[in-house]
Amino acid sequence: AANDTNGDGFPEAGETVTYTFSVKNTGNIRLENVKINDSYIGVVNLAIVPSTLDPGQTGNAQVTYTITQIDIQNGVIYNSALGQGNTPPTVDDPDGTTVNDTSKDPTNPSTPGDPYYDPTCPDCTVVPLPNNPKIAIVKEIASFSGDINNAKVGDVISYLFTVTNIGNTVLTNVRVTDPMPGLSTPSLDPADVANSTGDLDGNGSLDLHEKWLYRANYTITTSDIAKGKVVNQALAEATGPPTPVDPTGKDVSDLSDGSSPTGDDPTVLDINGCKVIAHNALSPNGDSKNDIFKIDGIECYPQNTVEIYNRWGVIVFHTNGYDNTANAFNGYSNGRAVVKQSAGLPTGTYYYIIKYVDSDSKEQSSAGYLYLSMQ
Numbered sequence: 001a002a003n004d005t006n007g008d009g010f011p012e013a014g015e016t017v018t019y020t021f022s023v024k025n026t027g028n029i030r031l032e033n034v035k036i037n038d039s040y041i042g043v044v045n046l047a048i049v050p051s052t053l054d055p056g057q058t059g060n061a062q063v064t065y066t067i068t069q070i071d072i073q074n075g076v077i078y079n080s081a082l083g084q085g086n087t088p089p090t091v092d093d094p095d096g097t098t099v100n101d102t103s104k105d106p107t108n109p110s111t112p113g114d115p116y117y118d119p120t121c122p123d124c125t126v127v128p129l130p131n132n133p134k135i136a137i138v139k140e141i142a143s144f145s146g147d148i149n150n151a152k153v154g155d156v157i158s159y160l161f162t163v164t165n166i167g168n169t170v171l172t173n174v175r176v177t178d179p180m181p182g183l184s185t186p187s188l189d190p191a192d193v194a195n196s197t198g199d200l201d202g203n204g205s206l207d208l209h210e211k212w213l214y215r216a217n218y219t220i221t222t223s224d225i226a227k228g229k230v231v232n233q234a235l236a237e238a239t240g241p242p243t244p245v246d247p248t249g250k251d252v253s254d255l256s257d258g259s260s261p262t263g264d265d266p267t268v269l270d271i272n273g274c275k276v277i278a279h280n281a282l283s284p285n286g287d288s289k290n291d292i293f294k295i296d297g298i299e300c301y302p303q304n305t306v307e308i309y310n311r312w313g314v315i316v317f318h319t320n321g322y323d324n325t326a327n328a329f330n331g332y333s334n335g336r337a338v339v340k341q342s343a344g345l346p347t348g349t350y351y352y353i354i355k356y357v358d359s360d361s362k363e364q365s366s367a368g369y370l371y372l373s374m375q
Contacts, residue, residue, distance in 0.1 A: 014066065019125070020062050021046070022060050023036065023085075024053070025058075027087075029055065032088060034047070035047050035048065036061060036084075038082070049061065074243065076127065077127040080124050082101070083103065086098050108123070133169045134165070136236070137234055138164075138256060138259065139257070141267060142158040143158040151272060159267070160213065162261075163213075163236050172249070174212070175237050176237075178216070180232045224271065225271065226274050226301065228274065235255055273297070274297045276297045282331065293330075298323070301356035301358060304321060305322075306322040308352045308370065332344055347373050348371075349371050350372055352367060
């Protein structure tokens with residue numbers, strides 16, 4: 001098994017595997033200059049101790065191999081060694097005889113049907129290197145064009161996405177989707193993303209520890225203002241390399257967090273903009289100033305009712321769906337108790353009642369006095 005130097009539970013390039021070699025003289029004559037060759041791990045003419053073996057004697061050697069990123073991508077190391085020795089010269093064999101044998105691993109767990117079994121090298125030493133493909137996405141609020149304490153329809157939130165490869169393998173088919181209406185779907189193709197920065201390959205892949213940055217904008221709607229916040233999460237997805245365990249590669253994903261690569265909390269922007277505030281004076285004299293009874297925030301709650309009463313408690317104006325434009329009080333009555341509805345109401349103080357259903361489907365109300373000047 002790999003030596004997990006950093007203790008994270010997964011092998012990484014730069015960590016090591018320790019190989020122990022044992023060579024036994026199974027013949028009936030002494031072997032000299034016994035050595036080992038293993039091309040995969042770079043062992044050439046490695047001498048064992050002792051290097052001369054009498055019949056039945058065993059020699060040993062140990063080598064530390066440094067894992068490469070290619071090994072990690074493959075998800076496994078297959079290798080075999082060649083043990084070699086020479087018999088001493090004799091009258092009949094003055095040069096001696098070279099004997100050799102290919103290694104076998106008695107602890108090799110792979111058998112036919114096992115994902116790590118390689119029929120081309122059934123006796124290979126097998127070191128599984130479990131892949132750990134991981135992706136992380138952070139979706140931050142980079143800027144807000146308006147005032148969060150007085151947000152308006154049309155204000156823009158600028159989001160910054162940071163997609164990072166935090167695993168131990170290269171990721172391919174990297175993609176980011178965002179369900180927020182009107183928000184561009186991020187892509188890892190620089191040809192399609194003019195504002196991208198970072199180390200991009202242009203092929204939808206992320207190398208180890210690479211980051212990909214992207215900005216996208218979202219425009220505030222009436223519904224957002226009514227809710228008092230904008231809540232959203234993006235999704236990053238990718239595929240790890242094919243391995244014996246995952247022949248097609250392991251699919252990984254991550255929901256965005258507002259600040260941390262390891263978190264999964266939605267990105268939230270709290271805004272104020274739907275406070276119902278009635279302006280308590282109007283003067284509909286045609287100067288385009290205070291010509292209507294203005295109720296800030298009422299457009300956020302289309303399910304509303306506005307009533308206005310005169311000093312004697314007689315209703316002089318009533319409407320549903322007040323909107324500050326086409327459906328608004330401009331000093332003229334529509335109350336049935338008024339004799340001449342088309343005539344402007346007299347200057348004076350009136351009483352209003354505003355009722356509306358909020359974003360939580362709860363009925364709210366406010367009331368107060370309104371001064372009307374018809375001069």
